[in-house]
Amino acid sequence: MSKFIFGIFSDEEKVMHSIAPLRAKGVVIKDVISPFPIHGMDHALGLARTRISICSFLYGMTGFGLAILMTWYMMISDWPMDIGGKPNWYFYQNVPAFIPVIFESTIFCAAHGMVITFYLRSKLLPGVTAYTPDVRMTDDKIIMKVEVTDAASEQSASALLREFGAEEVKEYGK
């Protein structure tokens, strides 16, 4: 049976510096919930680097390819027209004119692909209910989520959290 206790801190510096020593003392830190991003917290918690920017690059390359295909097909292959005598026999001859569209398409796909991936991966969708049992989670406190297995570990974890600067240690129902 595992449950969670939450250490409530005011200072993000204290939280950052307490993660390693707490873990060394056997406290199982699952997460740190804060109302604002804390620089270096992901590294301190040992989180893997996010691959979302790689996704963005891949989506961008898709947009790039799609736009090239589109402009080639429409202006060179399907219905090339004599517009002011501009050369359109081969794609490379007309490509300077296509650069704005290709660029915009790259950015469009990269940005929207990335944001949609972000929302889906983080399960951010309209209608999702958030688990924020304490209003201070999104106000001004940094909350360290610790996993405990029995009363003894709960006691020691509680004590350690307070030692390292937690103002309160709470338990929230499910």
Next chain:
Amino acid sequence: MQHEALIREPLILGNKTIHDITEDICRPIESKPTKSWWFAFILSATCLLWWVVCVSYTVGIGLGAWGLNNVVDWGWDITNFVWWVGIGHAGTLISAVLLLFRQKWRLSINRASEAMTIFAVICAASFLLTHIGRPWLPYWLLPLPNQFGSLWVNFNSPLVWDTFAVSTYFTVSLVFWYTGLIPDFAAIRDRAKTPQRKFWYGLLSFGWVGTAKNWQRFEEVSLVLAGMSTPLVLSVHTIVSMDFATSIVPGWHTTIFPPYFVAGAIFSGFAMVQTLLIITRKVMKLEAYITTLHIDMMNRIIMITGSIVGIAYITEFFIAWYSGVEYESYAFINRATGPYWWAYWAMMSCNVISPQLFWSSKLRTNITFTFFMSIVVNIGMWFERFVIIVTSLHRAYIPAQWSMYHPTWVEAGIYLGSIGLFFTLFLLFTKFFPVIAMSELKTIVHSSSLQTHREMRKNENHH
């Protein structure tokens, strides 16, 4: 912990704690709208209503309701389109470019200025869509397969580039703004005392919880969006400038246009941000967050970009003379001395002289002067677009075709109405959405606030 040099002015004044930030920014959302809000809203909504009337009249009667003719086929419509798109660029610059340059002072102004961008682009799009003659066929701007043989759009044309650029710019700015709003909506949701507020902000916040992984992804997404928005800002107004630069019209066909337009856009955009924020900070009591330093910094940008615009003017004159092309020279002589000379001199005084006044730090930090100047700059930039478009078109290569352009009441009404549209949207934004990026601003309380600086100074003195 990032330690700030004490020589820097604090970015948050007034002994504000993190909780204070939440309170100060959520309070206007949680209280009833004030009398001044209602007054401004009713005024803007009336203008918006007038916009609906004038646009309906245009769509019903046709473009003959406007003052355009065979020679001057772009008048107030495109002037206003470029004016609004230009204004929109400041918001993206503040959020994206200042993020890349690690300028922490952007944090209290980026939310409102991004909102300004979105509303400005909506206004610009309204001009684009109403001026196309058959506005019930807007999808013809897109490369969709059709039964005309599949007649595709002309990708050689900057008007098509505009379609792609402005729609990409609008949608990307929208998601950038919205993604940043999610943690703030979560804060309002958690504080909500009424069931409606809990429901609506719960819906808008997408179930956000500030776990470390979520913040990690959030920060990465913000950084990548900023990195993409920067070239987007530069490319969009470059493409808009190419609506003119790729033509052969004298006064338009010049390679200075892309950097000139981009600098001009940032110039007018920051002026609009100043106009909005000076009022907002006073009315919503946010002077501790949007400080004189922020006003000063924005004025510096206005000064720099205004000077770039001035240099672009000089370049235009020089090349018009140096090239020996008599049509180009005449275009400029006509601007200064022809029938629209008053518009030209209004433009020159507002755009060239005014930003130079901001060399003085006393004037840069004077709120009343800044407010007055921000209006002057926007008027000057409107005249700039008017002068470029109308004076070049009305007297081009063939004197037998020279005409005059006079806007009709319908065009004036649509312009006034677009200002109403903009302010209506902005007022709704200030009522229902957090005007300052709460969660981002909280990150600098422990490094850049007044009380932190005081403590650091005390510690310094003890050494």
